[in-house]
Amino acid sequence: MSHGPTHLPEAEKLRVEKLGILPVLFPVLGVVGLGSALIWGWMTNPMHLAFSYLFAFAVGFTVCAGALFWTLLHHALDADWSVLMRRILESLASCFPVLLLLFVPIALFFSKELWHWMTTDVSHDPLLAWKRPFLNEPFFYIRCAFYLVFFSLAGLLYRGLSIRQDEDGDPRITLRLRHTAYGFIPLFVLCLTFAGFDWLMALDHHWYSTMWGVYLFAGAAQSSMALLILITNGLVRTGHLKGLFTVEHNHIMGMLLFAFTVFWGYISFSQYFLQWYANIPEETWFFTYRNTGTWFYYSIFLVVGHFFVPFILLLTQPAKRTPWRICSAATWVLFMHCMDIYWIVMPNLQLQESRHAGHEATTTGFHPHLLDLLALVGVIGLLAHTFLWLLSKKSIFPNRDPRLRESLAVTNWL
Amino acid sequence: MSQRPSTLHGLGAEFPSASALLHAAEKIQSMGFRRWDVYSPFPIHGMDHAMGFKRSRVSLFSLLGGITGLSTAFALIYYTSAINYPLIVQGKPYFALEPSMPIFFELTVLLTAFGTIIGLLLLTLMPRLHHPVFNWDRFKRVTDDGFFLVLEATDPRFDPDSSRKLLTEIGGTYISEIHHDPELDPHPARPEMEPAP
Numbered sequence: 235m236s237h238g239p240t241h242l243p244e245a246e247k248l249r250v251e252k253l254g255i256l257p258v259l260f261p262v263l264g265v266v267g268l269g270s271a272l273i274w275g276w277m278t279n280p281m282h283l284a285f286s287y288l289f290a291f292a293v294g295f296t297v298c299a300g301a302l303f304w305t306l307l308h309h310a311l312d313a314d315w316s317v318l319m320r321r322i323l324e325s326l327a328s329c330f331p332v333l334l335l336l337f338v339p340i341a342l343f344f345s346k347e348l349w350h351w352m353t354t355d356v357s358h359d360p361l362l363a364w365k366r367p368f369l370n371e372p373f374f375y376i377r378c379a380f381y382l383v384f385f386s387l388a389g390l391l392y393r394g395l396s397i398r399q400d401e402d403g404d405p406r407i408t409l410r411l412r413h414t415a416y417g418f419i420p421l422f423v424l425c426l427t428f429a430g431f432d433w434l435m436a437l438d439h440h441w442y443s444t445m446w447g448v449y450l451f452a453g454a455a456q457s458s459m460a461l462l463i464l465i466t467n468g469l470v471r472t473g474h475l476k477g478l479f480t481v482e483h484n485h486i487m488g489m490l491l492f493a494f495t496v497f498w499g500y501i502s503f504s505q506y507f508l509q510w511y512a513n514i515p516e517e518t519w520f521f522t523y524r525n526t527g528t529w530f531y532y533s534i535f536l537v538v539g540h541f542f543v544p545f546i547l548l549l550t551q552p553a554k555r556t557p558w559r560i561c562s563a564a565t566w567v568l569f570m571h572c573m574d575i576y577w578i579v580m581p582n583l584q585l586q587e588s589r590h591a592g593h594e595a596t597t598t599g600f601h602p603h604l605l606d607l608l609a610l611v612g613v614i615g616l617l618a619h620t621f622l623w624l625l626s627k628k629s630i631f632p633n634r635d636p637r638l639r640e641s642l643a644v645t646n647w648l
Numbered sequence: 649m650s651q652r653p654s655t656l657h658g659l660g661a662e663f664p665s666a667s668a669l670l671h672a673a674e675k676i677q678s679m680g681f682r683r684w685d686v687y688s689p690f691p692i693h694g695m696d697h698a699m700g701f702k703r704s705r706v707s708l709f710s711l712l713g714g715i716t717g718l719s720t721a722f723a724l725i726y727y728t729s730a731i732n733y734p735l736i737v738q739g740k741p742y743f744a745l746e747p748s749m750p751i752f753f754e755l756t757v758l759l760t761a762f763g764t765i766i767g768l769l770l771l772t773l774m775p776r777l778h779h780p781v782f783n784w785d786r787f788k789r790v791t792d793d794g795f796f797l798v799l800e801a802t803d804p805r806f807d808p809d810s811s812r813k814l815l816t817e818i819g820g821t822y823i824s825e826i827h828h829d830p831e832l833d834p835h836p837a838r839p840e841m842e843p844a845p
Binding site: 503506507510511513647 | 693694696738739746747749750
């Protein structure tokens with residue numbers, strides 16, 4: 235195999251002054267976006283606010299969960315190519331404490347607006363009576379706390395030990411993190427799956443899909459890879475990682491983004507396909523609702539935009555090796571991920587409104603609202619600010635990782 | 649060496665290691681030779697680049713195979729279930745995209761694979777039963793520990809004398825002429841080929 239440069243690079247700090255207005259923009263967007271959404275929404279339409287907020291929270295949650303997944307996978311597989319980008323993933327995964335705080339308003343104020351099973355009368359709902367041992371409030375909050383505490387601790391552990399290795403260069407830390415990853419991956423899968431059940435699937439507690447966890451996982455891994463591509467290329471554009479980051483890294487990340495685009499298409503089709511074939515009313519309901527009115531065009535757009543467009547954008551080798559092309563594809567994938575989460579969450583708002591009005595569930599279709607955008611901008615602003623703050627504290631890559639040399643010399647042997 | 653030029657396949661040279669062969673290939677490529685090849689017991693990373701290979705055209709065959717597969721699948725499903733023998737099953741439409749997707753996918757993948765294999769065979773002129781390099785005794789080691797480079801006589805830059813000199817300069821050993829017809833070249837004594845044991 236090839237050999238890397240003889241001298242390992244020095245630790246490199248984030249040069250915040252090179253990032254333009256971003257370090258100021260993110261906290262401002264976070265505070266203004268979230269603040270205005272909360273105040274305006276609370277005064278005009280608390281239920282809409284609850285759903286907009288959950289949508290924004292779920293976008294942030296899935297992207298950070300994807301980053302934690304890539305970190306764990308890197309360690310479990312003893313990967314070498316991703317060492318250079320790993321600090322970015324670790325910092326993204328360390329944003330979970332912020333998500334834990336962002337969940338507090340959901341638990342305190344929004345839960346009764348969001349989850350109909352919390353307020354419905356079990357005696358009129360035999361299906362819910364069956365699910366009571368799982369869907370009851372104390373157990374629900376214990377589970378939520380468990381997911382968020384686990385994700386926070388895992389993120390902080392992986393970033394913390396990686397930073398310690400920057401200082402002492404102890405290769406045993408790499409071994410320790412690898413062994414921990416073997417145990418954390420099953421826990422991660424369970425937490426992500428059940429968080430998806432609790433927060434998103436239970437919005438309509440009659441509906442269920444056994445593919446729900448893996449569907450969310452596909453979107454999470456895909457969107458965080460897209461974000462990683464944008465962040466690394468952004469760092470390179472602003473003069474970081476000079477001589478370290480190569481086109482080969484972009485190529486590998488592009489291949490993974492492509493792979494998870496196909497994976498998302500495969501999983502989302504399988505979920506739809508099984509329910510279409512089985513044709514059980516409480517299952518097909520989810521899709522018939524989302525094929526009613528203008529939601530139909532939205533769903534078609536989701537299929538085309540989330541699968542076919544990035545598939546074609548990323549298919550060829552030059553597309554992955556040309557920075558502007560891979561960055562455009564990654565931006566599009568992130569946008570489509572937000573659209574996907576919106577498609578999961580927001581139809582339930584109209585469902586919930588018709589339940590409260592006491593009539594049959596109907597939908598008038600897709601109605602975008604400024605609250606959705608404000609909440610999303612607010613949550614993303616806060617998370618982005620946390621991420622930049624974490625990234626600026628230490629070296630932007632693990633400069634004493636035993637596999638750094640291999641990561642710098644990675645090639646794809648075209 | 650007074651063979652008629654038409655029977656000459658080329659000049660072969662052996663190299664001591666994979667990396668020596670790689671560097672030799674880089675030099676030959678940089679000198680603008682067109683008709684030449686390297687042979688080794690295993691694939692050598694970076695050789696494609698060293699030999700200056702352009703993108704292979706196999707993917708065109710793959711694409712043709714894929715398009716054939718997709719249209720075959722569509723025609724098969726649509727004709728059988730909506731035209732030839734329409735039958736309502738479970739209240740589903742005669743033809744719908746949902747149940748067809750797996751078949752579209754499978755046949756597309758299958759015929760893409762066939763297209764790729766057929767394209768590969770066509771482009772590499774395979775299968776063929778014989779090749780002039782097998783007329784060279786020493787070449788048998790290519791499946792064991794030999795690394796060989798052969799400059800073919802049909803290359804416009806090929807010249808028996810200067811090419812032999814070139815192969816020596818870039819580190820080739822046991823340089824020998826390889827002929828098309830073993831009868832015309834009944835393994836003449838080549839004292840420079842076999843060193844004293």
